[in-house]
Amino acid sequence: MSKVVSIQVIRRLPRYYRFLSELEANGVEQVSSTRLASIMSATASQVRQDLNCFGGFGRQGCGYSVSELRAEIGKILGLDDTHHSILLGAGNLGRAIATHLNFEHLGFKLDAIFEKDHKLVGTMLRGIKVLPDDEIENYVSTHNVDTAMLALPKDSVEALIDKLYELGIRNYWNFSHFDISRKYVDTIVENVHLSDSLMTLCYRINERKQSLETHTNP
Amino acid sequence: MSKVVSIQVIRRLPRYYRFLSELEANGVEQVSSTRLASIMSATASQVRQDLNCFGGFGRQGCGYSVSELRAEIGKILGLDDTHHSILLGAGNLGRAIATHLNFEHLGFKLDAIFEKDHKLVGTMLRGIKVLPDDEIENYVSTHNVDTAMLALPKDSVEALIDKLYELGIRNYWNFSHFDISRKYVDTIVENVHLSDSLMTLCYRINERKQSLETHTNP
DNA sequence: TAGATTGTTAATCGATTAACAATC
DNA sequence: TAGATTGTTAATCGATTAACAATC
Numbered sequence: 028m029s030k031v032v033s034i035q036v037i038r039r040l041p042r043y044y045r046f047l048s049e050l051e052a053n054g055v056e057q058v059s060s061t062r063l064a065s066i067m068s069a070t071a072s073q074v075r076q077d078l079n080c081f082g083g084f085g086r087q088g089c090g091y092s093v094s095e096l097r098a099e100i101g102k103i104l105g106l107d108d109t110h111h112s113i114l115l116g117a118g119n120l121g122r123a124i125a126t127h128l129n130f131e132h133l134g135f136k137l138d139a140i141f142e143k144d145h146k147l148v149g150t151m152l153r154g155i156k157v158l159p160d161d162e163i164e165n166y167v168s169t170h171n172v173d174t175a176m177l178a179l180p181k182d183s184v185e186a187l188i189d190k191l192y193e194l195g196i197r198n199y200w201n202f203s204h205f206d207i208s209r210k211y212v213d214t215i216v217e218n219v220h221l222s223d224s225l226m227t228l229c230y231r232i233n234e235r236k237q238s239l240e241t242h243t244n245p
Numbered sequence: 246m247s248k249v250v251s252i253q254v255i256r257r258l259p260r261y262y263r264f265l266s267e268l269e270a271n272g273v274e275q276v277s278s279t280r281l282a283s284i285m286s287a288t289a290s291q292v293r294q295d296l297n298c299f300g301g302f303g304r305q306g307c308g309y310s311v312s313e314l315r316a317e318i319g320k321i322l323g324l325d326d327t328h329h330s331i332l333l334g335a336g337n338l339g340r341a342i343a344t345h346l347n348f349e350h351l352g353f354k355l356d357a358i359f360e361k362d363h364k365l366v367g368t369m370l371r372g373i374k375v376l377p378d379d380e381i382e383n384y385v386s387t388h389n390v391d392t393a394m395l396a397l398p399k400d401s402v403e404a405l406i407d408k409l410y411e412l413g414i415r416n417y418w419n420f421s422h423f424d425i426s427r428k429y430v431d432t433i434v435e436n437v438h439l440s441d442s443l444m445t446l447c448y449r450i451n452e453r454k455q456s457l458e459t460h461t462n463p
Numbered sequence: 464t465a466g467a468t469t470g471t472t473a474a475t476c477g478a479t480t481a482a483c484a485a486t487c
Numbered sequence: 488t489a490g491a492t493t494g495t496t497a498a499t500c501g502a503t504t505a506a507c508a509a510t511c
Contacts, residue, residue: 307493
């Protein structure tokens with residue numbers, strides 16, 4: 028039985044995967060932990076520790092095979108899986124999500140899209156017809172749905188979650204500000220909080236500005 | 246001179262801010278570190294340590310004033326500032342960003358939007374006219390621009406960054422996969438990697454699935 | 464074999480948690 | 488005053504880094 032891997036390590040896996048994909052695309056065949064570390068802005072020690080959570084993928088003296096390591100990390104992440112998912116909300120954000128992402132290469136398949144606004148219902152997104160949101164219940168109870176992706180304003184989310192949870196959905200990709208995992212503790216939720224990210228940027232900009240001022244006027 | 250605050254603490258500040266805003270909207274006037282901790286899924290110790298990085302905002306025996314603390318954190322984050330920003334890319338993602346976010350409450354002001362696709366140039370977004378991307382250079386050199394927000398596909402990003410950097414822009418909100426801070430180390434970059442988030446969700450879903458299987462078939 | 468680089472154990476560092484005196 | 492809760496110091500825990508034997 029494998030030990031639990033810390034969330035810090037997990038969150039680095041997609042970055043390893045991306046950088047390895049790039050190296051592979053550039054025809055690089057072997058990579059050392061030192062080189063990978065410099066790409067990741069990390070230490071070689073960390074790279075080796077991270078990878079050895081999952082197995083010994085390298086060869087002493089030679090380093091790691093780029094294509095092998097990329098494939099291994101893809102397997103660890105489960106990118107070949109097909110988690111069936113539905114998207115709630117076909118506004119600008121929902122459309123951005125639906126059109127931007129290669130779900131099939133990320134372990135998911137987007138099967139259906141639901142939207143409240145009648146003007147958007149019936150339009151097509153990536154070959155998927157946008158359905159009216161009063162068909163959610165019927166759809167979820169007649170299809171295999173693993174994951175719900177929420178791209179709608181906060182106020183409409185809570186009631187929707189209640190319904191989705193009751194219908195058995197436990198995995199959420201959440202762009203709203205509603206705190207799903209506090210209400211339903213047995214869910215898996217990945218939050219994307221765009222405004223948190225902007226606020227952090229704001230802080231960091233100011234932090235530097237202040238440190239520059241302090242250094243010039245000491 | 247104040248000590249440097251760790252990035253972990255910084256990234257919690259927007260969450261404190263959000264939850265305090267909610268409490269305030271619900272008419273709550275006082276809050277203890279214990280209650281705040283339960284909302285944040287943290288310990289009371291952590292809450293007090295976090296806040297005391299910036300000052301003693303509480304009163305022994307009483308707790309924290311919700312509105313005061315919210316205002317203080319807003320000030321720490323710098324949400325009353327007006328960092329002038331431009332958005333590059335008016336596709337679905339760019340439009341989602343432009344329309345979803347209250348820049349004015351997050352320390353920013355969106356002044357201009359640029360787009361390569363001629364079909365989108367000239368359309369309006371939040372009252373801002375979308376300009377053709379060959380006007381970027383002229384605009385940035387004649388206006389005060391603090392921050393660039395990048396909502397375009399990776400391949401077009403590197404050349405664009407080179408130009409923006411040369412024009413003096415050092416702060417970036419980056420949705421692309423191009424690693425800005427590796428090439429330009431004196432930049433401040435907040436990355437939003439949607440596909441990383443999805444991959445992490447994929448891992449976590451599989452992780453649970455496996456642990457359930459192990460527990461039922463030991 | 465010599466050089467390079469891994470896998471892994473040990474040391475260090477920093478973040479989180481606990482404890483408690485100060486004080487409202 | 489007694490009860491509650493902060494601010495802050497000390498203890499713990501876990502993640503990162505360093506070191507080095509194993510080995511390609």
